[in-house]
Amino acid sequence: MSECIFCKILNKEIPSEIVFENDEVLAFNDVNPQAPTHILIIPKKHISSFSDFSEEDMGSILPKVFLAVKYITEKLDLKKEGYRIVNNCGKNGGQTVGHIHFHLLAGRQLQWPPG
Template sequence: MQECIFCKIVKKEIPAEIIYEDDNVLAFKDIQPAAPIHLLFIPKKHIPTFFDLQPEDDKIMGEVQRAAAVVAGDLGLAERGFRLVANCMKDAGQLVFHLHYHFLAGRELQWPPG
């Protein structure tokens, strides 16, 4: 199996504008932004979809969400807020099969999203 694009970003084989990184989590700017602030938050561990999560992944997924809150605070979004969205499988719009969250902010977001 060929390695996914997000795994290559984690290994620094493909450049990305990294916003946050720690031992288990990476966040970088989306190359096709849907909002003024559009970041992708991923676990560094390759997990294709939510259906592939194992009990041992609970901690890392919590770390991904915590990282989003940390970055939101750093960006001054505590008052305005942000949206964290994950697409799971083709019908939901998942294009890269490495679990990831879209972090959207910087404008008033509408609901329902689509």
């Protein structure tokens, strides 16, 4: 996926502020944060969107993404005040990068309904 900006971040072609990394997942600070804490969490396997997850990926990759969320929220002590995890899927869902990713937002009162 030579044109995917997140794959370029994974391949260290584009610098980022990495918050968490293991063999399957990378998490980094969003360059256009919408909250004081705004971290993007991506699987290292390129999957275009949530709609493109296979059953196998659901069982193997998705749990690792959410384990990363758990680790990050504990490391940054976000549990007390709370946080939001968001996945935008497709154009009308607000997805702007064609690599599945989850937004971890915290550090302010988040409104409902969202945008």
